[in-house]
Amino acid sequence: MKLQFNKTIFLILGFFFFSLLMNWALAGFPSFSEINSILFFKPGRSEGLISPYIYSILILLGINVILSVSLTLLNGFCGMFTMGHAGFMAIGAYASSSAMMFLIPEATPLFLKLILGLLIGGGISALIGFLIGISVLRLNGDYLGMVTLGFGEIIRITILNIDAVGGARGMTDIPQMINLFSIMFLVLVVVLFTKRIRDSKYGRTMFAIKENELATRLMGINPTNIKVQTFVISSFLAGLAGACFAHSEGYLSTQTFSFVKSFEIIAMNVIGGLGSISGAIIGGALLTILPEGFRVLQDFTGIDLRMIIYALTITLIMIFLPQGLFGSKKGKVKEFPWLK
Amino acid sequence: MNEFIQHTINGLSLGSIYALVALGYTMVFGVLQLINFAHGDIFMIGSFAGLYFLRFLSPSQPSVGVALLVVLVAMLCSGLLGMTIEKLGYRPMRKAPRINILITAIGISLFLEYGGQLLFGASPQFFPPIMEKTQFHFFGDITLDSNQVIIFFIACGLMAILQFLVFKTQFGRAMRAISHSLETASLIGINVNKIIRITFFIGSALAGAAGVLYGLAYPKIDPLMGLLPGLKAFVAAVLGGIGNITGAVIGAFILGLSETYVAGYISSTYRDALAFVILILVLLIKPAGILGTKKIEKV
Numbered sequence: 001m002k003l004q005f006n007k008t009i010f011l012i013l014g015f016f017f018f019s020l021l022m023n024w025a026l027a028g029f030p031s032f033s034e035i036n037s038i039l040f041f042k043p044g045r046s047e048g049l050i051s052p053y054i055y056s057i058l059i060l061l062g063i064n065v066i067l068s069v070s071l072t073l074l075n076g077f078c079g080m081f082t083m084g085h086a087g088f089m090a091i092g093a094y095a096s097s098s099a100m101m102f103l104i105p106e107a108t109p110l111f112l113k114l115i116l117g118l119l120i121g122g123g124i125s126a127l128i129g130f131l132i133g134i135s136v137l138r139l140n141g142d143y144l145g146m147v148t149l150g151f152g153e154i155i156r157i158t159i160l161n162i163d164a165v166g167g168a169r170g171m172t173d174i175p176q177m178i179n180l181f182s183i184m185f186l187v188l189v190v191v192l193f194t195k196r197i198r199d200s201k202y203g204r205t206m207f208a209i210k211e212n213e214l215a216t217r218l219m220g221i222n223p224t225n226i227k228v229q230t231f232v233i234s235s236f237l238a239g240l241a242g243a244c245f246a247h248s249e250g251y252l253s254t255q256t257f258s259f260v261k262s263f264e265i266i267a268m269n270v271i272g273g274l275g276s277i278s279g280a281i282i283g284g285a286l287l288t289i290l291p292e293g294f295r296v297l298q299d300f301t302g303i304d305l306r307m308i309i310y311a312l313t314i315t316l317i318m319i320f321l322p323q324g325l326f327g328s329k330k331g332k333v334k335e336f337p338w339l340k
Numbered sequence: 341m342n343e344f345i346q347h348t349i350n351g352l353s354l355g356s357i358y359a360l361v362a363l364g365y366t367m368v369f370g371v372l373q374l375i376n377f378a379h380g381d382i383f384m385i386g387s388f389a390g391l392y393f394l395r396f397l398s399p400s401q402p403s404v405g406v407a408l409l410v411v412l413v414a415m416l417c418s419g420l421l422g423m424t425i426e427k428l429g430y431r432p433m434r435k436a437p438r439i440n441i442l443i444t445a446i447g448i449s450l451f452l453e454y455g456g457q458l459l460f461g462a463s464p465q466f467f468p469p470i471m472e473k474t475q476f477h478f479f480g481d482i483t484l485d486s487n488q489v490i491i492f493f494i495a496c497g498l499m500a501i502l503q504f505l506v507f508k509t510q511f512g513r514a515m516r517a518i519s520h521s522l523e524t525a526s527l528i529g530i531n532v533n534k535i536i537r538i539t540f541f542i543g544s545a546l547a548g549a550a551g552v553l554y555g556l557a558y559p560k561i562d563p564l565m566g567l568l569p570g571l572k573a574f575v576a577a578v579l580g581g582i583g584n585i586t587g588a589v590i591g592a593f594i595l596g597l598s599e600t601y602v603a604g605y606i607s608s609t610y611r612d613a614l615a616f617v618i619l620i621l622v623l624l625i626k627p628a629g630i631l632g633t634k635k636i637e638k639v
Contacts, residue, residue: 081439136620139627142375142438146578147623150616153571157613259571263377263446270443307454315429315447322436 011338012188019184055180059248061288062183063241066190068268068284069277070237073194075266076275077203078230079210080137081145084152085238085265088125090257091155092239093246094165096121097174100247102164114177118186118243125239126232128155133231137224140213152262160254170253171246178248186244190237194277195339197233206230210275271317273324276333282325287314346482347604348597353488353557355596356495359589360550361573362580363502364422364543366588369577370519371539373438377445378425379547380570381452382418386548387561388460389417391467399470404490407470407556411494414552415545422544423537431533456563464562467555491553498549499589502542506585515539519583568612572599575619581632590630594618 067089074080096117103120104113136147165171197203208216209223216223246252264287272283290313294306317324326334361383368376393413399406429448433441469487476484506512514535517525526532554569555561576595580587595615603611622629 075439135624139623142373143623143627146375147620150575150619150623153616154613154620157610157616161609260450260567263443266439267443267446270439274437274439305458308451308458311447311450311454315444315451318436318440318444318447319429319432322433322440 012192015188016185019181019188056248057288057292058180059178059183059244061285062180062187063244063248064265064268064288065187065281065284066241066244067238067265068272068280069190069194070234070241071265071269072275072277072280073197073206073230073234073237075269076280077198077206077210078227080227080230081141082148083145083259083262083266084148084150084155085234086257086259086261087148087152087155088129088235088238089242089245089261090159090254091125091128091235092121092242093252093257094159094171094242095124095239096243097171097246097252098165100175101173110177113175114182114247117177117247118240121243121246122236122240125242126236129235129239130228130232133228133235137227137231149259149262152257152259156254156257159257166252168254170251172251174246174250174252176247176250178244183244183248186240190240191277191281191339198277202226267314271314271324273327273333276324276326276335277339278336279324279326279333342479342482343604345479347600349482349484349488351597351600352593353485353491353596354600355593356492357550357553357557358569358573358576358596359592360495360498360546360553361569362576362588362592363499363585364547365574365577366580366582366585367515367539367543370583370585371515371522371536372430372434374430374441375445375574376543377442377570378429378449378452379543380566380568380573381449381456382422382425382544382566383547383551383554383570383573384456384561384563384566385421385452385551386414386418386544387467387551387555387565388456388563389548390414390552390555391465391561394468394470402470402472404471407490408494410470411549411552414548416548418548418551419541419545422540422547425544426537426540453563453566460563462563464560467559467561469559470556487556491557494549494553498546502546502585505542511535511538572615575615578619579622579629581629584629584631587629587631 067085071082071085074082099120100113100117104116108116132148132151136144136151139147159165160168198206205216205221205226208219208221209226213223242257245256268283268287269280270283271286272279272281291306291310294309297309298306323329328334361379364379364382365376368374368379390410390413394406394410397406397409425448429444430441433444471487471490474486476486478484506515514525514530515538517528517530518532518535522532525535550569551561551566554565572595573592576592577588578591579594580589580591582588595618598618599611599614602614
């Protein structure tokens, strides 16, 4: 039997080692005792090339890229306009952290704990995404946006009223398990997964629904089915990102997951160019770096102009570059060569 | 029973504030099919404009005249702000996809919030009482605040003026024509840009008035105060049928009343969730809202 090199597997393996080395180089090599703790799923430390601050920004960047790519499935591929993505992120974050605190025994190996946490976070988010999806997806356009906005806020307020997860005080002491390596690896898996979906027959159906739902129905495809499935996948990925967020910050407050966060995710998508995976990646990265980058400016001016410039930048990009960075007027989006 | 009447009084006063904000949402949606998410922040700016004008006046004797003057100044400031936003932000985007306009609206909203934090400071400020506060007591324990009466009457007066403007004047007719079809309206010689500008002015001015009234009712204002009332007023507009002016007022009163009932009888922590529950129920049962008409998709 001939050995076949699958390009994707090759890419994933290569990236696995690359990001592992990257993490070591940036955050310091693990000591001998840490090598024993399985696969070094430890939060970053400070003796590496970059400061802990930049390290944490890079992790946040990864999380935002996952969020942005997950929304691309709905918004970019399927043309479903949702404004409640932060709600699913909240579900993932809280589900995973509560599982860590109340369900999974302390002695479980770190590696297994992380995988379980991510799966529980994504899974519960997907389940709720399914329940919401079947009830709302017969709506279209703006109305779908409004109703998902409502659900996102209801999720947040419900969590705010659950005392077991901290309520208004926020949830503290969540085990920190995400490092740069795991987040980079997850980003790659999510991006490749999305690319495979886009190129499959299933992805073509999504684009058909985006172009014309009625025509798709006439072709003998049930658009509602496809839409519910996409909604579930997207909320799974958003939950995954939420779980990553919880395990990298170690602290959760419902304030993080308000509709402002949902809008931020939409902005990442639109700035990158709707429907382009590369655009979603770049948009997510840009909107993470921009507000942090303006911190330098604060040293000159003395006042916090950061968020003002950030808001202005978003507005100006929209006015002068309405197609986004990776979009084009004819409706065909650009992609990185390796994502084509 | 007394408790119920008390909640109704509070609900009507809250509802009239929501109604003023909701009108702006619904008017802008009517002409441009745009959800103006910066509207809540225009409401905030109106409130601060009122506060600073009041400090500038520093009236020795609180009176109804001063209150009306403050409301007028706040309306003017908000209205001009709304017009500027339309001119700089929304006009260049008129042919762009809807989602882009939405992001622009969010960008402007963030800009106003953080700009407000820079300008006014992030901590809440006390809104001084413009009016001598007298309380009337009925049937033992029902309290009617003079502020509540004034809020209700100023709001109703403004709504009556708006009703006149929209249904009895040339401008109103042009505005309604645009909300039917922008292209056709421009073909029959309506100056679309001018009408849209005036619509923004009126909608924002109403929000500014609501900002001052909000300051009267809940005398603590901060640059992020517009977020939640703005969102709730939006829900009210959807509830009544977005794009429909009478519907927005009805929706706002329903929302204000049900919110005070929930806060009074169930729990005040769920009062913010209520608006969204209403939003979802309306959209699932009758997406066009109470007074809206359903549009049939044609091929």
